[in-house]
Amino acid sequence: METELQFKLITKDEKPEIRQFLLDNYFPDDQILLSNGRVQPTEGEIQFMLDIIDENLSFKAYNRGELCGIILNGEFDRNCVQEQQQKVDSCRCEIFKKILEFFLAWEIDTHRWEILECDKVFNIHVIAVKSSYRRKGIMKALVNRSLECAKQLEHTSVTVDCTSFYTAKYFQKTDWNCIFSLPFVHFKDNQGNPIFVKKNSPHLHVTTFHLQI
Numbered sequence: 001m002e003t004e005l006q007f008k009l010i011t012k013d014e015k016p017e018i019r020q021f022l023l024d025n026y027f028p029d030d031q032i033l034l035s036n037g038r039v040q041p042t043e044g045e046i047q048f049m050l051d052i053i054d055e056n057l058s059f060k061a062y063n064r065g066e067l068c069g070i071i072l073n074g075e076f077d078r079n080c081v082q083e084q085q086q087k088v089d090s091c092r093c094e095i096f097k098k099i100l101e102f103f104l105a106w107e108i109d110t111h112r113w114e115i116l117e118c119d120k121v122f123n124i125h126v127i128a129v130k131s132s133y134r135r136k137g138i139m140k141a142l143v144n145r146s147l148e149c150a151k152q153l154e155h156t157s158v159t160v161d162c163t164s165f166y167t168a169k170y171f172q173k174t175d176w177n178c179i180f181s182l183p184f185v186h187f188k189d190n191q192g193n194p195i196f197v198k199k200n201s202p203h204l205h206v207t208t209f210h211l212q213i
Contacts, residue, residue: 003063007145010058015050026128031163031203035196044096052125060143068133071142072126102187102195110208111178116157122150124160158211165202176209
């Protein structure tokens with residue numbers, strides 16, 4: 001099937017549509033979810049992703065009127081660690097709190113700011129493509145559209161965080177540089193227990209890539 005892609009900025013009013021798209025096309029393959037032995041995300045996990053839309057930097061791709069992919073983008077600055085710590089402290093859902101602790105540990109362990117020597121980055125948080133459109137260049141097109149946005153905002157550094165082996169493999173083949181990679185089992189909760197359990201899966205690492213633009 002030949003694709004004729006059109007891109008649209010995702011608005012706050014479209015959160016219900018994006019919510020359903022994530023439930024259908026992202027969470028079934030979400031390694032954070034699967035590594036906890038769960039099949040359904042918590043409401044906190046869903047809302048965490050939908051809140052990214054509020055930054056007005058996310059895009060969706062249409063082919064002949066059909067939604068086929070989304071990319072959720074945001075901006076990080078040096079205060080992000082403190083902001084993430086506040087989210088951990090205020091979270092009342094134990095399952096989601098462990099996920100927030102993971103994101104906090106990931107951000108601390110990347111040493112993003114020491115490596116990049118900048119004060120703000122444009123970050124790609126989530127990429128989701130409808131299963132029938134995968135391997136058709138949709139992800140590449142969404143990333144390129146996001147890079148155009150980052151340039152328009154005069155960003156010089158773009159990062160992307162990958163929990164999927166296949167997503168990381170894509171960025172490894174491009175001009176992006178890997179600045180961080182650790183196995184899932186490295187991350188522990190406050191009691192020192194592994195947050196994730198990986199079994200017979202290629203998705204063993206979390207990885208952060210960087211592109212200078």
